[in-house]
Amino acid sequence: MELNLLVFCYLLGSVTFIVGLKMLSNPVSARNGNLVAAAGMFVAILGTIFLYEDEGKKLGNYGWIFSALVIGTVIGTLMAKRVKMTAMPEMVSLFNGMGGACAALISVIEFRHLMHGYDPATYASNGYSFFSSLDGTTMLIIFLGLIIGSVSFSGSMIAWGKLNGKIKDFAFKGQHIINLVILLLNVAIAAFIIIARPEETPLFFYAIILLSILYGVFFVLPIGGADMPVVISLLNSFTGVAAACGGFLYDNKVMLTGGILVGAAGTLLTMLMCKAMNRSLSNVLIGSFGGGNAAAGGAGPQGGTYKEISLSDAAVVMSYANKVMIVPGYGLAVAQAQHICHELEKTLEAKGVEVKYAIHPVAGRMPGHMNVLLAEADVSYEKLLEMELANEEFKSTDVVLILGANDVVNPAAKSDPSSPIYGMPILEVEQAKHVIVNKRSMKPGYAGIENQLFFQPKTSMLFGDAKKALQDLLAEVRSI
Amino acid sequence: MELNLLVFCYLLGSVTFIVGLKMLSNPVSARNGNLVAAAGMFVAILGTIFLYEDEGKKLGNYGWIFSALVIGTVIGTLMAKRVKMTAMPEMVSLFNGMGGACAALISVIEFRHLMHGYDPATYASNGYSFFSSLDGTTMLIIFLGLIIGSVSFSGSMIAWGKLNGKIKDFAFKGQHIINLVILLLNVAIAAFIIIARPEETPLFFYAIILLSILYGVFFVLPIGGADMPVVISLLNSFTGVAAACGGFLYDNKVMLTGGILVGAAGTLLTMLMCKAMNRSLSNVLIGSFGGGNAAAGGAGPQGGTYKEISLSDAAVVMSYANKVMIVPGYGLAVAQAQHICHELEKTLEAKGVEVKYAIHPVAGRMPGHMNVLLAEADVSYEKLLEMELANEEFKSTDVVLILGANDVVNPAAKSDPSSPIYGMPILEVEQAKHVIVNKRSMKPGYAGIENQLFFQPKTSMLFGDAKKALQDLLAEVRSI
């Protein structure tokens, strides 16, 4: 009876995951979708604690279970509540790593369980064969969960460190080959254990853990820090598969379906993310331009002549404009200039200037980066125009103020088929009357390519760190 | 071993059904999608014939099976190849009915099987209990398959007859109540058999068949003939569910998944069809305006004054136009005037007039009706403009020739919120310089509402049967 109820709880859980994820992919229902999935998860967890039984035996160790749950909940909530908006992707990465580690630990415990508390003497007395009765499939699944979980764990930790700025990009020649070797070695050992079941099984088993962790590290290390959102999404789908392995192991449908759902949806999402940046997944993973920012930087100032604008001129042009559009980009985010930007917006509005923001979907370093950033600074949602809308409004705009954005306003995406960003939709700022660009130098942005926009007669440059420049600009505007 | 292979065949079949249906919903891949699903079906059928075994026993009666397959294939292919393009929906309905009957027959045979060749004497000697060992679920599924299959069969036959013109709409007061009673009676008998298992079981069983068939007939009879595509789509999803019941019965995954897939997709499709016509499903089934064509017809000529145009004037206007757009509608289809229409198009083109067709998605009586109709008359595909494109081209059009279309050009859909078709996108023919409307009278079309377009200064009417009028028009045009 209770077991039947548990089956139903699990079924409910699976359905809420699907419905929740579906709702999450639509802006209107997204928030409720998250809650729906969370409710399903809650039911599934409670059901497991109180209803689960194996061969008639209920679960024990309630003390341990609940203390772990409480500890996890408190820490998790605090971390999630405290994190700065712009540090969200690293938070996701951290949590993803926890999930991966959890899956790996389950595999470890199950393996130890199968080994009945490994002890060489009993092992030998059993004729080295105490899992001869075990079918290869179970072993295979334990190994899969272990390897994928561990890779996801260590990879996520590295991704987290990179986004934190604690770990720097690190690549050496032939790294891809080493990675491949590690992976193959891993598979070979696993196969060896499953088929030959040698005396040293436990040793080999722990070697697999080590190698997997190593692989995760080497896999993520060389990828450019800016590509981390894509990598996190990929590792996310890995963890999903690892969770599904657990589902196989315990013949537990909610784990199986939840894991597979995330595995499939996550893989597609990863591809969609790459597509939004006009790149392929392999391109991101091999890092053909993501890591090369600095190297390509020197190519900057060859495109022609550009003109600068003084702070006071910029202030005058903007104060007497009818409509100003602000294009925020990655530079605004690193300079943490969103609050001062909002100040400027309010000051201009007080002077009767209409001010709006043009938001490119991949401006910044994570999808939705600009929305999150500006929401943090209390910019009202109605002022944020999506790309299509913004492109229509540029025609009637007097001044476009570009703050640390580069690739997302690069006309090469439309006009130059040889450009690596060719085909990416951009903000067509040239349709406005004036364009003022704030950045620190003529160096290129993420894609490492030059931007002809900066050399056009309409455009004038306002060099300097975004925060500093905006502060000065604000003072000038106020003094008019 | 062979059974394992069969499982794999079935898995393959299920996947091809999903992929095929997915491809079918995209114009580019649709045709291949159909082939993919057909290939999967072929594999599943062959697999069943040669690999299936039950308790170690293979299937027998190969002679019967193959002759039935050959007979079905020959007849099915011939019918499908010979049918006229515009009679497609009735063909689909017929085949759908066959599927429903097949599902119902399976239930009958299984029931008889459970009864070990019913014979009152043995029955009594068994203590009237020879399916006391049977679990209720199996019975339930047998009944479900029987009822749904029979309803689908008889309903489809009626739909077929209606589209054929052999069966007329037939409704009497309180019909919905009678339908409900039949349905409830059916359910009650089924429940009675399952729970009480009375002596007269077989009798009751055959009563269910009869009642189900009756229900199908009464269900479809009152619905307007023009709504048959929607009804067929609904019955289609019914048959899907009936097939899925078979899947439960034999624990056969390919039947189960295929059936459920069609059941779910068919239900959604039915709703989408209704939406394209700006109606709700219940509205179609209760027939609030579908059946009332004739009744509402009298309300026609109250809208104002309209002017007529003579054949020769119409011919002159069109011959000297730069661009003519033809808007085909249901009237063209019933008059079978597509060939003569194509003639007219060619003659005008020979005179240097640019001629195109504006195709509304729900023009005619089935989705895609006009595409099929004009394709039959060899009109080239490039000349057919979809609604959005057509609406843009009307601006530069000199003459719009409306042939037996009405609702799809009714401006009330845009301007009159109280109109039953309000909100349906329409062909905005008023943007052209002249509009010539061919129909037989001022009677309304399918929705039974008046059309203000006919009373506008731009519009002139050319009364007469579409085929006749076009022939005369063609003669006039040639004589210029």
Next chain:
Amino acid sequence: MNQILNWIAAHQEMAYIVILMIFVGIEIIGKVPSVLHTPLMSGANAIHGVVIIGAIIVMGQAEEGNIVALVLGFLAVILGTLNVVGGFVVTDRMLEMFKKKK
């Protein structure tokens, strides 16, 4: 209520397969353009012809002497074949009409 839970637990996998299939069915139709409604309906019609597999099994298991079962099974197989073959062929013909003649 209890019985329903029992039933779900006993047919757990079936329940999952059915529910997932419903999601798949609904999702893959998505936003199909209305000109494709008829061919899609026709294609789906051919797919539920999979019921023929049940007919074949019934037919193949009928005992030699059981004329009624043989005849009914024979009929069922013919009807199923009509559904399958006719369905796919008619769909193909419809879709032929829609392809761009270039």
Next chain:
Amino acid sequence: MNQILNWIAAHQEMAYIVILMIFVGIEIIGKVPSVLHTPLMSGANAIHGVVIIGAIIVMGQAEEGNIVALVLGFLAVILGTLNVVGGFVVTDRMLEMFKKKK
């Protein structure tokens, strides 16, 4: 080859569930607007926290004396909880940012 077939047949339902779930996963993402990529990733991340159920089972089945199992299980449950709770909370916070302030 033979073994694979065997395996599929033995885990027939599982195979169906997995395959159908893959279709569902791919289809429901469909055309998600790119601003939602991060919240969607985060929501999916919380969902795979369902792995915690495995951790709870392991923990609940560990024998009293088996300290290693208890400690590892304890750790696994904490990590899993972090994944679940942190994941859902962070997603909610993100989505809060996106809602229209009217």
